[in-house]
Amino acid sequence: MAKIMMCGNEVIGEAAVHAGCSFYAGYPITPQNELTQYMSSRMTESGGTFIQAESELAAINMVFGAAAAGARAMTSSSSPGISLKQEGISYLAACQLPAVIVNMMRGGPGLGNIAPSQADYFQATRGGGHGDYRTIVLAPSAVEEAWHLTHLAFDLADEYRNPVLILGDGILGQMMEPIEVVRKHLHGRIASHDPRNKPWALTGCKGRKPNVIRSLYLGEGELEELNRLLQMKYSKVKSKEVRFESLYTEDSDLVVVAYGTTSRIVRSAISKARQERLHVGMLRPVTLWPFPEAELQKLAKKTKAFLVVEMSAGQMIDDVKLSVLGKKPIHFYGRAGGGIPTEEAIVDIIRDILKARSRKKVRV
Amino acid sequence: MKKIFERPKSLRDVPTHYCAGCGHSLAHRLICEVIDELGIREDTIAVCPVGCAVIAYDYWDFDCSEAAHGRTPCVATGIKRVHPDKIVFSYQGDGDLAAIGTAEIIHTANRGENITVIFINNGVYGMTNGQMAPTTMIGQRTSTTPLGRDVLRDGHPLKITELLAQLPGSKYVERVSVDTPANIIKAKAAIKKAFKNQIDKKGFSLVEVLSPCPTYWGLSPKDACLRISGEMTKEYPLGVIKDI
Numbered sequence: 186m187a188k189i190m191m192c193g194n195e196v197i198g199e200a201a202v203h204a205g206c207s208f209y210a211g212y213p214i215t216p217q218n219e220l221t222q223y224m225s226s227r228m229t230e231s232g233g234t235f236i237q238a239e240s241e242l243a244a245i246n247m248v249f250g251a252a253a254a255g256a257r258a259m260t261s262s263s264s265p266g267i268s269l270k271q272e273g274i275s276y277l278a279a280c281q282l283p284a285v286i287v288n289m290m291r292g293g294p295g296l297g298n299i300a301p302s303q304a305d306y307f308q309a310t311r312g313g314g315h316g317d318y319r320t321i322v323l324a325p326s327a328v329e330e331a332w333h334l335t336h337l338a339f340d341l342a343d344e345y346r347n348p349v350l351i352l353g354d355g356i357l358g359q360m361m362e363p364i365e366v367v368r369k370h371l372h373g374r375i376a377s378h379d380p381r382n383k384p385w386a387l388t389g390c391k392g393r394k395p396n397v398i399r400s401l402y403l404g405e406g407e408l409e410e411l412n413r414l415l416q417m418k419y420s421k422v423k424s425k426e427v428r429f430e431s432l433y434t435e436d437s438d439l440v441v442v443a444y445g446t447t448s449r450i451v452r453s454a455i456s457k458a459r460q461e462r463l464h465v466g467m468l469r470p471v472t473l474w475p476f477p478e479a480e481l482q483k484l485a486k487k488t489k490a491f492l493v494v495e496m497s498a499g500q501m502i503d504d505v506k507l508s509v510l511g512k513k514p515i516h517f518y519g520r521a522g523g524g525i526p527t528e529e530a531i532v533d534i535i536r537d538i539l540k541a542r543s544r545k546k547v548r549v
Numbered sequence: 550m551k552k553i554f555e556r557p558k559s560l561r562d563v564p565t566h567y568c569a570g571c572g573h574s575l576a577h578r579l580i581c582e583v584i585d586e587l588g589i590r591e592d593t594i595a596v597c598p599v600g601c602a603v604i605a606y607d608y609w610d611f612d613c614s615e616a617a618h619g620r621t622p623c624v625a626t627g628i629k630r631v632h633p634d635k636i637v638f639s640y641q642g643d644g645d646l647a648a649i650g651t652a653e654i655i656h657t658a659n660r661g662e663n664i665t666v667i668f669i670n671n672g673v674y675g676m677t678n679g680q681m682a683p684t685t686m687i688g689q690r691t692s693t694t695p696l697g698r699d700v701l702r703d704g705h706p707l708k709i710t711e712l713l714a715q716l717p718g719s720k721y722v723e724r725v726s727v728d729t730p731a732n733i734i735k736a737k738a739a740i741k742k743a744f745k746n747q748i749d750k751k752g753f754s755l756v757e758v759l760s761p762c763p764t765y766w767g768l769s770p771k772d773a774c775l776r777i778s779g780e781m782t783k784e785y786p787l788g789v790i791k792d793i
Contacts, residue, residue: 208631234630238623239656246620246653250596250627253614258627276617387612387628389635391591397606399615 188363193328193353194219194261196364197287198227200335201259206285207233208251208258210244214266215299216355217289221261241266245273245286252282253398255386257339261287263355264305265296267313274348275314279400279411281385283342285335286320287351289358292523300523301355301446306500309352310474317412319419321349321426322473324444328362334471345422346385352473354496356446356525428471429480433459437466439539440484442505443494444470447526451494454531465535473501481508490538492516494526557581559590561610570770572760573602575727576669576736580640581609583741587748593636596625600642601675619650622657625664636747638665644674647683647709654713658753661718665743666755668710670785671762679765683707686784691765706784710757714791720752722791726759728777732787759785 191199198220201209209228211221221237228235234251238244244260251258262270267288277284290305292298312318321341325331331353338349387396402408430448432455434440443451448469458465468484470477485491490513493502498521505515518534520526556562559581567574584590590611597605599618606613616624621639629637646654646668654666673691674680680693684706688697698706714722721743725736736758743754759781761773768776 208627210627236626236630236660239652242620243623243653243656246617246623247627247630249616249620250614250624250629251631252627253624254594254628254631256631272617273620276615280615387594387614388632389592389594390610390612395606395610396612397615398613399606401603401615403604 188365190361191328191364192219192359192361193325193331193357194289194359195223196328196331197261197335197351198223199366200332201285201339202227202231202233204257204336204339206257206259206339208248208256209233210236210238210247210260212238212241212244212262212266214263216291216301216358217261217263217287219358220287220289241269242272245270248284249273249277249282252277252284253280253387255383255388257283257343259285259287261289263289263291264293264302267305267308271308271314274320275312275316275318276400277348278312278318278320278415279316280398281346282348282398283346284348285338285342285351286348287353290352290354298523299355301496301525302521302523303354303445303447303496304498304500304521305352306473306495306497309350310476310504318415319422319474321345321347321422321475322352323349324352324471324473325357326445326448326469328357328360329364331357332364332366341426345418347418347422352445354446423475426472427475427477427479429477430469430471431466431480432469433466434468434484434488435466436464438464438489439466439492439535440488441465441467441492441494441531441535442470442481442501443467444473444501447494447496450526450528451531454528454535457528457532458535461536463535463539465539476504476508478504478508481505485509485512488513490514490516492518492534492538494531495519496525497521557585559584559610561608563607565608566604567601568764570761570763570773571601572671572727572758572762573669575733576667576758576760577605577608579733579737579740580667582737583744584611586741587744589636589744589748592634593638594628594632596621596628596637596639598639598641598645599676600645602640602642602669603676605640619645619648619653621645621650622653622662622664622666626657626660626662629662629664633663636665636744638667638744640667641669642675643668643670643672643682643684647707651709654709655716658713658755659716659718661720661752663747663750663752665747666753667740667743668755668757669760670757671760672781673762673765675762675765679762683709686780708785710755711790713755718753719755719791720793721746721754723789724757724759724785724787726777726782726787728759728761728774757785759787
């Protein structure tokens with residue numbers, strides 16, 4: 186099959202359809218509009234449901250209903266809209282409903298701007314709404330990877346009955362790249378999106394006891410028990426679902442940690458730095474939650490230092506610190522508010538760190 | 550001997566948490582009688598609100614979902630679009646439907662979703678201590694209008710049902726009351742019609758039920774019922790508002 190040019194937003198939409206998504210609700214916001222627009226025609230063609238909701242709140246709660254009814258359901262937005270969806274995401278997590286939520290991050294806080302950003306890392310990886318819960322967070326760095334991770338997102342959502350976030354940014358969403366659209370599942374997992382595989386779903390109580398989807402637990406100890414079960418599930422996710430990519434980490438004196446679009450700039454910077462015989466590598470978390478803690482701990486024994494590069498004022502760096510636990514110095518280079526790190530700046534910093542000219546020359 | 554009155558099969562035989570004289574129990578029962586009579590218990594999916602009726606799923610013996618406050622019609626929309634042949638209804642109070650969920654109910658009605666909405670109007674937030682609701686009467690004392698609802702400070706009672714009737718997407722809108730046996734019979738007929746409309750795929754149907762809240766009206770159950778006919782129906786007249 187020939188490769189075609191598609192932007193990240195469209196590819197996620199197409200991948201969702203291929204993964205069996207039959208319900209999409211969204212609300213316009215830049216830079217994810219291509220996804221909503223794509224789904225408006227694609228869901229109709231594929232026999233699914235598309236609703237342009239009156240708000241992000243409405244969209245996530247429609248997804249809640251569709252998920253409760255047993256469908257594979259998705260919504261998408263960008264940062265300010267994702268803030269509005271947090272109420273619904275908390276309810277999805279509490280009710281243990283599978284759903285896929287796409288966040289094509291833009292500059293913040295507030296209305297911010299429409300430039301790419303990674304400033305929603307905290308929100309994405311710490312639950313985001315109220316209560317003790319986690320969402321699985323997948324961070325594609327390229328259009329083709331967005332295709333694979335969208336399939337994975339639906340599989341993981343169903344397997345763990347938990348909301349899954351696809352965390353991209355304005356660049357990933359809008360950049361066109363060649364992709365071979367393969368019309369089949371690319372993962373070995375059993376597709377459980379058939380409503381018949383969801384005995385908990387609301388389908389009418391014919392031949393069984395009524396099902397109830399709820400998160401209110403008023404009885405003594407009931408809510409504590411739900412939380413215990415959720416935490417057990419999250420432990421399982423942490424032990425089984427960590428994904429990352431390593432680049433030259435075996436012989437690196439410096440490991441750069443970056444995800445998503447930023448990791449591509451870092452990749453170019455590393456190949457430049459390698460030409461200067463600088464021993465630098467990269468760890469790219471693909472799952473931001475669960476975070477590749479163990480791999481970082483392993484690398485902390487081998488490498489001399491870490492550099493975290495983000496399109497934020499420094500958020501993922503907290504997880505790197507929690508993994509490395511002070512064993513090695515951690516440097517940071519970030520651009521907040523829609524700024525994009527340049528390859529040259531990253532190479533400069535790599536050179537500075539490795540040549541120990543000035544370990545303090547780290548810009549935020 | 551012929552049995553002429555019994556508990557509806559859709560209503561569980563469990564103690565109620567509702568206060569004495571509360572209208573929710575009556576509305577719950579009427580819905581269950583209608584579901585039994587239409588033979589749709591196994592096809593029905595309810596969406597319960599945040600508010601006093603939050604645990605309606607403990608009483609109703611059919612599939613139920615919770616919803617975040619005011620998002621009830623969105624959840625119902627999601628379920629109905631996935632299962633267009635199931636009977637989906639939302640049960641909402643006046644805080645849920647007329648305050649925090651105003652946008653949601655307007656757009657659900659405007660899309661003409663083929664669902665049934667049972668809207669319980671008792672003019673207060675019963676779950677949280679009887680605060681002012683959008684539907685609270687002018688001059689009515691509540692825990693947040695200790696001197697009575699003041700138009701200049703608090704605005705006017707919101708006739709959201711009349712507002713929803715304006716929308717082309719709504720097909721059947723009626724206001725009923727559960728204050729007297731005669732009105733309860735009428736309320737049941739309206740609820741039945743709202744469900745039957747959905748079965749017949751006619752579109753969005755809503756029944757507003759004026760419902761007594763003796764606890765937060767500071768009245769006996771009997772006086773609370775008398776207040777409905779004496780005061781509430783002046784602001785919220787009973788009857789069919791729209792039927793097309």
